[in-house]
Structure formats: structure tokens, C-alpha cells
Amino acid sequence: MSLRDDFQPKWKLFLKWGWLSFAVFILMAPVFYTMYISFNELGFGAKYYVFTFQWYENVFSDKQLINALGWTMLLALITLPIVIPFGLLSAKLYKQSTKKVWIVFVLLSPLFVPADILGSALLVFFKNLNKFFTFISEYTGIYMFETWFDLGIMTAVIGLIVYTLPYVFVVVMITMARYRPEQTEAARDLGASAWRAFWEVEFPQIRAGVFSACAFVVILTFNEYTRTSLLKGGFDTFTSVLISQMLNTGMSEESYAMASIVSLVAIVIVSVILIVTAVRTEQLEKLTRVVKEPN
Amino acid sequence: MFISKNNILFKVPVIFMIIFFVLPLSLTVVWSVFERTMFWMEPGFTLFSYENFFFSARLENFVVSMLHSSVSVFCSFLIGFPIAIFIRRRVKKIAQHRVMLLFILPFMVSEIIRIFALRPILSRNGVLNDLLINFGFIDSPISAFVFTPTGVVIGEIVSFLPFMIFSTFLALEAIPNYIFEVCSDLGVNRRKMFADIYLPLAAPGLFAGSVFIFVNGIGIALIPTILGGPGSVNAGLIATQAIIALDFPLAMAVSAIMMCTLMGLLYIGHRLFNLTKLLEPIS
Numbered sequence: 195m196s197l198r199d200d201f202q203p204k205w206k207l208f209l210k211w212g213w214l215s216f217a218v219f220i221l222m223a224p225v226f227y228t229m230y231i232s233f234n235e236l237g238f239g240a241k242y243y244v245f246t247f248q249w250y251e252n253v254f255s256d257k258q259l260i261n262a263l264g265w266t267m268l269l270a271l272i273t274l275p276i277v278i279p280f281g282l283l284s285a286k287l288y289k290q291s292t293k294k295v296w297i298v299f300v301l302l303s304p305l306f307v308p309a310d311i312l313g314s315a316l317l318v319f320f321k322n323l324n325k326f327f328t329f330i331s332e333y334t335g336i337y338m339f340e341t342w343f344d345l346g347i348m349t350a351v352i353g354l355i356v357y358t359l360p361y362v363f364v365v366v367m368i369t370m371a372r373y374r375p376e377q378t379e380a381a382r383d384l385g386a387s388a389w390r391a392f393w394e395v396e397f398p399q400i401r402a403g404v405f406s407a408c409a410f411v412v413i414l415t416f417n418e419y420t421r422t423s424l425l426k427g428g429f430d431t432f433t434s435v436l437i438s439q440m441l442n443t444g445m446s447e448e449s450y451a452m453a454s455i456v457s458l459v460a461i462v463i464v465s466v467i468l469i470v471t472a473v474r475t476e477q478l479e480k481l482t483r484v485v486k487e488p489n
Numbered sequence: 490m491f492i493s494k495n496n497i498l499f500k501v502p503v504i505f506m507i508i509f510f511v512l513p514l515s516l517t518v519v520w521s522v523f524e525r526t527m528f529w530m531e532p533g534f535t536l537f538s539y540e541n542f543f544f545s546a547r548l549e550n551f552v553v554s555m556l557h558s559s560v561s562v563f564c565s566f567l568i569g570f571p572i573a574i575f576i577r578r579r580v581k582k583i584a585q586h587r588v589m590l591l592f593i594l595p596f597m598v599s600e601i602i603r604i605f606a607l608r609p610i611l612s613r614n615g616v617l618n619d620l621l622i623n624f625g626f627i628d629s630p631i632s633a634f635v636f637t638p639t640g641v642v643i644g645e646i647v648s649f650l651p652f653m654i655f656s657t658f659l660a661l662e663a664i665p666n667y668i669f670e671v672c673s674d675l676g677v678n679r680r681k682m683f684a685d686i687y688l689p690l691a692a693p694g695l696f697a698g699s700v701f702i703f704v705n706g707i708g709i710a711l712i713p714t715i716l717g718g719p720g721s722v723n724a725g726l727i728a729t730q731a732i733i734a735l736d737f738p739l740a741m742a743v744s745a746i747m748m749c750t751l752m753g754l755l756y757i758g759h760r761l762f763n764l765t766k767l768l769e770p771i772s
Contacts, residue, residue, distance in 0.1 A: 210575045214588070217572055221595035221647060224606030227616060231609070238609050280502040287499040295765055300506045306701055306751055307514065308708020310725035311744045314732050318520055318741060319513035321529075356510050359502065367768070410597070417599035420711070424732075433601055440605055453602040460597045468590050479583070 225457045232450040249451035259452065262430040269422070269431065270415040272347065273354045277411055278404060280355070281362030285370055288363075305360045309420035313353065317424050320349050345427030353421040358414050362407045369403025402474060406467045413460045432456065514748050521742035530737045538742040547727055551746075554713070554723035557638055558706030561645035562699045568646070569653035570695070574687055576654075577661040578669065589658055592651040604644050604715050611635040611643065611716075636718025644716040645706045653698035659767050660694025661687070693762040700754045708747055 231238050235246035253259060288297050304312065323343040331340040343349060373396055381391035397404075419433040426434070432452075439449050524533035542548060576588050595603065610616045611634035618630035633639050668690075672682055688695075706712075710725035724747050731740035758764055 207579065210571075210579065214572050214575060217568060217650070218591050218595070221592070221603075221650060222598075224603045224610060224647070225595065225598050227610055228602060228606045280505065283499050284502040287503065290499075294768075295759075297503060298765055298768060300503055300511060303751075303755070304506075304510055306704055306755070308705050308725050308747065310710045310729050311708050311747045312510075312514070314728050314740050315513040315517050315744050316509070317732065318737055319509075319516065322516075322520075352509050356506065359506065413597050417597075417601070419599070419601050420709075424729075433599060437601060449605075453599075453606070457598040457602055460599075461594060464590075464594055464597045468587065472587060475583070 225461075228450050228457065229454040232447065232454040234447075237447045238450070249447045250455070252448050253451045253455065256448070258430065259432075259435055262432050262435045265429045266416055266432040269347065269350055269354060270412045272351050273358065273415060274408055274411055276351070277355050277358050277362055278408060280359055281366045281407060282404070284359070284363050285366045288367070289370070301363050302360050304356050309357075309418075312356070313421040313424035316349070316353055316356070316421070317345075320345065320425070345425060347426075347429075350422050350426040350431075353425040354415055354418065357418060357421055358411045361410050361414065365403055365407040365410060366400070369400045373399050402471060406471070409463045409467060413463060416456055416460070514744070517741045517744040517748060521738055521745045523738050523741075525736060525738050528735055535738075538736075538738040541739055542727075542742055542746070547722075550722040550727065551707070551724055553638075554707050555703075557641050557723075558645065558703045561642050561649070561706050562702045564642065564646050565650050565653040565702055566695070566699070569650050569698070570657055570687075570691070573654050573657040573661055573691070573694075576658060577664075585662075589655065592654050596651045600648055601711060603647060604712060607640075607644055607647060607716060608635060611640060635716055636721075638717070638721065640716035640718065641713055641721055644712040645702065648709075648712065649702040649705060652701045653695075656694040656698035656701070656767065657691050658694070660691040663766060663769055664690050693758070693764050693766050696758040696762055697764055697767060700751070700758060704747070704751050704754070707750075 232249055233245050233247070235244040235248060236242060284297070284301055288294060288301075291297055320343045327339050327342060331337045377395050378391045381395045382388065386394070416432055419431075419437060422431050423434045423437070436449060436452055439446060439452075520530065521538055522534050522536065523530040524535050525537070542551075576585055580588050608615075612618075613630045613632045615634075617634060618627075621627045622630065634643065664686075668686065672686060677686075707723050708725040710723065710729050713721040713723050713726055724743050728740045728743040728747075731737070731743065755764070
């Protein structure tokens with residue numbers, strides 16, 4: 195803190211905090227409003243507000259929706275065990291590499307590419323691959339990989355990996371930044387294999403980050419619409435049901451309830467992660483303070 | 490040895506991304522010159538889809554959506570940059586990241602839900618108009634908030650503002666504290682501080698955030714579809730509509746144009762500001 199701060203009037207500080215909270219509030223307002231409407235029996239635009247759980251009951255008795263939830267969960271469960279090791283591996287590669295620019299470019303530029311562009315490029319790519327593989331199978335008589343890139347779970351998962359890997363990479367990098375690599379060296383000097391040094395020394399320290407990366411992947415899978423809807427083929431995911439309901443019949447009260455459920459789950463998960471990490475860093479800081487200055 | 494520089498295992502993610510990200514996006518350029526058939530396309534060389542793009546209303550739509558995106562970038566800068574500076578300077582070091590995480594929260598709720606919910610908020614009988622009327626700012630509801638370019642800009646700001654804050658904060662975080670101390674010791678005034686310290690030193694972050702908002706503003710089809718009303722089209726929407734119409738070469742041409750815009754901007758930014766600086770605090 196600079197000297198100047200001490201002479202600044204308090205109200206200016208309050209004003210700035212106010213501005214920050216206002217921005218967060220504006221960003222969250224649509225979500226809160228969705229939740230508010232979802233409990234109103236009379237729906238949006240009604241003059242009176244009658245509290246009800248009815249819309250939630252309707253949502254949970256909706257077969258199509260439960261089915262879509264199942265598919266989305268399946269996608270998340272297939273994506274997770276692939277993308278998390280990918281994130282760890284690429285963070286390791288980044289640390290060792292001398293050509294960091296290229297790794298950053300390949301791993302982080304999916305963040306910048308708009309969903310529709312990436313989705314349509316992948317769609318045409320898969321269709322071409324499909325044609326190519328069909329041609330090969332007909333030519334060679336080996337039909338093993340003929341249906342590999344038919345639009346379906348496989349292609350949707352690939353799209354999701356391309357989408358979520360940058361986030362996993364960043365989260366893992368942030369947690370790895372706190373880890374001191376001397377510990378791995380010590381473990382290696384004592385004769386541990388590289389895998390053991392990673393699994394028993396490094397991983398326990400970055401575990402929190404890996405878990406939050408997992409949570410992010412699940413949340414992002416549930417939120418993702420454009421890429422998945424282009425690549426998924428036949429089945430319905432949660433957001434595609436939501437969108438088709440919203441676009442075809444307008445915002446029904448059920449869609450408000452559905453949206454609220456997803457947002458609430460995401461908010462709860464993120465808040466839990468925030469609180470847990472906050473508590474953990476506080477504990478760690480206390481510990482280091484004790485070590486640094488023993489009374 | 491398990492961990493060695495040449496171990497192929499560590500390169501698997503990068504190889505995966507090259508096959509399923511770099512390759513499809515580079516091939517868009519090739520596919521865009523293919524010839525259109527009834528349901529698909531066949532190899533050939535024709536600039537028909539580019540002609541189709543550049544000599545029709547699509548170009549105009551594209552330029553207009555670029556304009557809207559620029560407005561969103563500017564507004565996000567005005568709203569977001571002061572917040573990033575405030576968090577960097579006035580919030581205690583330990584709490585800084587926690588305050589940043591407040592902005593992750595809205596980002597973790599599906600964009601679709603946030604954009605869709607803006608409709609009832611901004612519409613004629615929506616919350617915003619009710620509030621404005623109740624507080625006596627206006628007499629009759631304003632209908633320009635949604636289904637107009639204003640609606641698109643508001644939607645873009647609400648969706649992408651956190652990115653501006655993240656990237657500028659990352660850039661500001663890399664500035665050592667003594668620079669601020671020296672400035673205040675020497676009595677630098679606010680305007681000079683902003684123009685000579687914050688702006689140039691946060692430039693990589695500002696650039697990355699701006700490119701993100703600009704390109705996504707042009708490329709995400711949902712925002713104009715939901716908030717834009719009739720006639721509101723951007724590149725993403727042109728591409729998805731071309732796919733629905735089975736005009737794959739046109740969709741690929743739009744994608745190729747978007748990719749060239751994005752890569753050009755990123756390259757210029759990297760040459761000017763070295764964008765890898767942004768990752769230094771975490772690597």
C-alpha cells in the first residue's frame with residue numbers, strides 16, 4: 195500500500211467497492227431473476243407473486259429432460275478422465291519446454307475461437323474424416339474404424355475436450371505455481387521413481403486444484419450448447435432441451451425452473467471450492483508464519 | 490525415464506489439440522474453396538463462397554457486427570479496467586484472488602441462461618423499465634433495450650466483462666509494487682499515473698481481453714439470435730445458418746475469415762506486447 199492511500203477519504207473507497215459490487219450484481223442479475231421467476235406460480239410478467247414449487251415438480255417428472263440429464267452426465271463422465279490427465283501432462287510439458295509460445299498458442303487459443311466457428315469447423319472435419327474412413331474400409335475390407343467419427347458421443351466428447359482443456363490447463367498451472375519443484379528433486383534423489391515422486395509428493399499438494407478443475411469441467415459440460423449441439427448427433431443434452439423449449443414455446447415456467455437448477459448447482463459448487471481454498475490458504479499461511487517466526 | 494523431455498506421453502495433449510483444433514481450423518481455408526454440391530461439397534477451386542460473402546448483404550452485416558463488438562470492447566474497458574486497477578491497488582494481497590473469483594461465479598453459469606434471462610429483464614414490461622419508471626427517471630417504458638443493437642451490446646458486455654477484468658488483472662499483477670511506491674513518493678498525479686503506468690503496463694492484458702471480446706462478439710451466434718431482433722446478424726450466425734442451409738463452403742469461408750481476423754490480431758498483439766507475459770505470474 196502506498197502512502198497516498200492513508201490520506202484518501204473513506205467514502206471514495208466505499209464508492210469503489212460499491213462499483214465493484216454493482217458490476218458483480220449486474221453480471222449475476224439475470225441468474226437471480228431467473229430463480230425469482232421460477233418460484234412464481236403465475237410465471238413471468240404476472241401482477242402478483244404466488245410462491246410455488248410446482249414448476250420444479252414438473253421439471254423432475256419430465257422424461258425427456260431426465261433423459262437429457264443422463265446424456266449430459268455421461269458426456270461429462272467420459273470427458274473428465276481424459277481431459278484432467280491431459281491438463282496435468284500439458285502443464286508439465288509447458289514447465290519443461292523451451293518453446294513456450296507454441297504450447298500456449300495451441301492450448302489457449304481455443305478460448306479465443308468463438309463456439310460457432312469452432313463447432314462448424316469440427317463438424318465439417320468429422321464429416322470429411324468419416325468419408326475418408328468409409329472409403330478406406332471399402333477399399334481394404336477392414337470395417338473396424340468405419341463408424342469412429344459418425345456424429346455421436348465420440349465427436350461430442352472431442353469437442354468438449356477441445357473446449358475444456360484450456361480451462362483445466364490454466365487451473366492446473368495456477369495450483370502448480372505454488373508447488374516448489376525442489377521437493378520432486380529431493381524425492382528423486384532419495385530413489386523414488388518419477389511417477390512415485392509425482393503421485394506421492396506433488397499430487398497431494400496440487401490435489402485441490404485438480405478437484406476444482408474437475409468441477410469446472412463438469413460445469414462447463416453442462417453449460418455448453420453450441421459445440422455439443424453441432425457435434426452430438428442423435429441424442430439430447432440438457433442445454434439443447436432448454437434451448438429448444440425456449441426457442442419453440444418461448445420461456446415457459448419450466449425452463450426458468452430448469453435454468454435455476456443448473457445455475458444453483460454451479461454456484462454451489464464454485465462457492466464450496468472458493469470457501470475450501472480460502473480456508474486452506476489461511477491455514478497454510480498460519481503454518482508458514484509459525485515456521486518463519488517461532489514466537 | 491518417465492519424465493524426460495522427449496517422452497511422447499507429455500506431448501499427447503498437444504498432438505490431440507493439433508489434430509482436433511489446429512488442423513480443422515486451418516483446413517477451413519481449403520474447404521472454403523471447394524465446390525458446393527447438393528448436400529455436401531466436392532474438391533475443386535472456386536472463390537464463389539467468398540464472392541457470396543463479400544458481394545452481398547453479408548459483408549455489411551459483418552462490418553456492422555464488428556462495429557457493435559468494438560462498442561462492447563470499449564464499454565467493457567470502461568467498466569472493467571477500473572475494477573482491475575482497484576483490486577490490484579486497494580485490496581489486500583491475500584484477498585485479491587478471492588475478489589477476482591467473485592467474477593468467476595457469473596461466468597460459471599451457462600451463458601445461454603444469462604443471455605436468455607436478459608430478455609425479461611430488458612423488455613418493455615421488464616424489470617429495468619419498471620425500476621426506471623418507479624424511480625421517476627422516465628415516464629413511458631423504453632423499448633430500445635432489447636431486440637436492437639443496444640440489446641446485443643448489453644448482452645456482449647454481460648457475457649464477456651469478466652474476461653476483460655481477468656486479463657487486465659493478470660497483467661497488473663505482474664507489475665512489482667515498488668513502481669507504485671516510487672510514483673506516489675514522487676507525487677505523480679492520477680491522470681499521469683493512468684496514462685504512463687497502468688495503461689502501458691497492462692497493455693498485454695488489455696489487448697488479450699479486447700481481442701477476446703471483439704472476436705466472440707462477432708462470432709457467437711446466440712447473442713444476436715436472442716437479443717438482437719430482426720436483421721441482427723453476425724459472422725457466427727452466418728456460419729451456422731449456412732450449415733443449416735447445407736452450404737458448407739460458405740460456412741467454411743466465414744470460419745476462415747474469422748480465423749484470419751483472430752490470428753492476425755493475436756499475432757499483432759504478440760509482436761507488440763508479448764502476450765506470454767500474461768502467464769508469467771502462474772508459471
